[in-house]
Amino acid sequence: MLDDIDRRILRQLQADPALSTADLAQRCRITAATCWRRLERMQAGGIIKGQRAVIDWHALGYAVEVSLRIALDKTRPLAFDEFTAAAREVPEVLEIQSFLGRVDLRLSVIARDLVHYRQIYRERILTLPHIADVEALMLISRVKNEEALPV
Structure with missing residues (x-):
């Protein structure tokens, strides 16, 4: 199960997926090593499936x-x-x-x-x-x- 730190990490990651692990750790008030281990655990457990670019298809001419x-x-x-x-x-x-x-x-x-x-x-x-x-x-x-x- 997720604890409060995991939830904090997920909220920050959803808000800004481009954050480095160090910046994510700082925003979550944990060490970078702890943040990295938790990210790895959530990825291995299938909670975090990956990161992706969200492209605005309107900007590409689709209306x-x-x-x-x-x-x-x-x-x-x-x-x-x-x-x-x-x-x-x-x-x-x-x-x-x-x-x-x-x-x-x-x-x-x-x-x-x-x-x-x-x-x-x-x-x-x-x-x-x-x-x-x-x-x-x-x-x-x-x-x-x-x-x-x-x-």
Whole structure:
């Protein structure tokens, strides 16, 4: 389990993942050696999975995000595996989520504009295998987008 020092480390790391171990230790009021050992333990335990760069896709010219709810043809035994394998190959698909219920999957798709989205939808999405139904929801605004966990 995590103690207060581990939680402090995680809060600081989430706030600024580029911190050096020495700076992180200073902010957490512990020694650099203690901080390093705790980071190593949390990485080995799978609590810290890694660090990544978060790129603003708007800055790269993508202005449209669409959430596609996909229902698959459930009469096909490999429908899920074949669909997800093919959907992973579409570069504009940022995220694939699976669900229980009427909707099987949700794809988050980005495009430069509506013309680009229409091209992706017709040429890349509708050609994916085993689709029984698609519902598109266009993102208007992101009300909350928090990646930091309450530790």
